Amino acid sequence: MTAILFALVALAALLWLLWPLRGREEPFPEPPRREDLLAELALLKEEARTLEGEEKKAALARIVRLEKALEGYRPAQARRPSPWALVGALLVLLGTGYGLWRYTLPRLPGETLVTARQEAQALRALADRARRTGSPEDLLAWGRKAWELQAFDQAAEAYLELVKKxxxxAEAIRRVGILLFMSGRAEEAVPFLQIAAHADPQAAEAWLFLGNAYFQLGQNEEAIGAWERYLEVGGEARERVENLIATVRAKAEGGLSGQGVFLSRCAACHGAEAQGGVGPALKGNPLLKSEEAVREIVLKGRGQMPPVPLSEEELQALLAYLKTL
Ligand code: HEC
Incomplete structure (x- = not known):
């Protein structure tokens, strides 16, 4: 939005500055050409020499008029552009270029050079302060900012210190758990996440990572339980977590639930309910009546759809599931 406004203003300024440079308007027919006038003048002068009396006077008067006309005659001349207009235009161009570069180039989400620097300064100020005072409020402010900026080492330092104090x-315990999980220490993460999730059951984040940690440890039932709590408290990554649950369930049942195959291999493009997405809706799609056609499409791909390699067992389960749609 800012970028569009900026571009419009810059364009208007540019037009205004360049206005004097535009071609001269010529609303009248061209004046007689100088050469013609000169030729006529020469002729008249010649004649005037041979003429007498009134006629000579008339010819002389005409010569004077012609000479005056020639005097006043200036060949059409482009107005010279004012150097200031050029300097102005250049400045506007530079400004526009800078503006477009500054505001429209893709960057990390929310990042501009200026904000990144300001954020870094803000973070450093919060860190200094928290280290100096050691008060829980300051540690929390530092931890949150570091988390927000994905400066995870600082976030870990701040939250660990806060847990001690x-x-x-609950927030500190939760974040320490998540940081442990993210650094590959799922086993150590679980107790933190358990405590945090029970201390603040509305914090969806804790349930999500508790589920992830359990899943990593191969505790599928517990993982599903935690993810379900995540869905209950309104976690945002609903579709992804639902898919995870379905996949894990399918695996638990021996890997061969057609729905499980669908959710893990097709749903990303065709929607969790086969309602369509990047790919067309499969629910109620007449194509599903032909097993051969579906098999061919799945294994070989078609158009924008890549081939999806499936084992014969998986394919059978999937085809059976698709028929129930
Ligand atoms: C990466 C995305 C993607 C995945 C994964 C995917 N599809 Fe598709 N699918 C598409 C797109 C896109 C089309 C439309 C292809 C075209 O006709 O150009 C399509 C078309 C189809 C069609 C034909 C529908 C029609 O009306 O023409 C069927 C059937 C189908 N997919 C089934 C599946 C099944 C079953 C799976 C899982 C095994 C799957 N797809 C996985 C993207 C995907």
Whole structure:
């Protein structure tokens, strides 16, 4: 939005500056050409020499008129552009270029050079302050900012310190758990996440990562339980977590639920309910009546759809499931 406004203003300024440079308007027919006038003048002068009396006077008067006309005659001349207009135009161009570069180039989400620097300064100020005072509020502010900026090492330092100072702080416990999980220490993460999830059951984040940690440890039932709590408290990554649950369930049942295959291999493009997405809706699609056609499409791909390699067993389960749609 800012970029569009900026571009419009810059364009208007540019037009205004360049206006004097535009071609001269010529609303009248061209004046007689200088050469013609000169030729006529020469002729008249010649004649005037041979003429007498009134006629000579008339010819002389005409010569004077012609000479005056020639005097006043200036060949059409382009107005010279004012150097200031050029300097102005150049500045506007530079400004526009800078503006477009500054505001429209793709960057990391929310990042501009200026904000990145300001954020870094803000983070450093919060860190200094928290280290100086060691107060739980300052540690929390530092941890949150670091988390927000994905400066995870600082976030870990801040939240760990906060857990020591205030062992009942659910946010700190949760974030320490998540950071442990993200650094590949799922086993150590679980107790933190358990405590955090029960201390603040509305924090969806804790349930999500608790589920992820369980899943990583191969505790599928517990993982599903945690993810379901995540869905209950309104976590945002609904579709993804539903797919995870379905996939894990399918695996638990021996890997051969057609729905499981569908959710893990097709739903990303065709929608969790086969309602369509990047790919067309499959629900109620007459094509599903032909097993051969579906088999061919799935295994070989078609148009924008890549081939989806499936084992014969998986394919059978999938085809059976598709018929129930
Ligand atoms: C990467 C995305 C993607 C995945 C994954 C995917 N599809 Fe598709 N699918 C598409 C697109 C896009 C089309 C439309 C292809 C075209 O006609 O150009 C399509 C078309 C189809 C069609 C034909 C529908 C019609 O009306 O023409 C069927 C059937 C189908 N997919 C089934 C499946 C099944 C079953 C799976 C899982 C095994 C699957 N697809 C996985 C993207 C995908």
């Amino acid at each position: 205030d062992p009942r702080n």
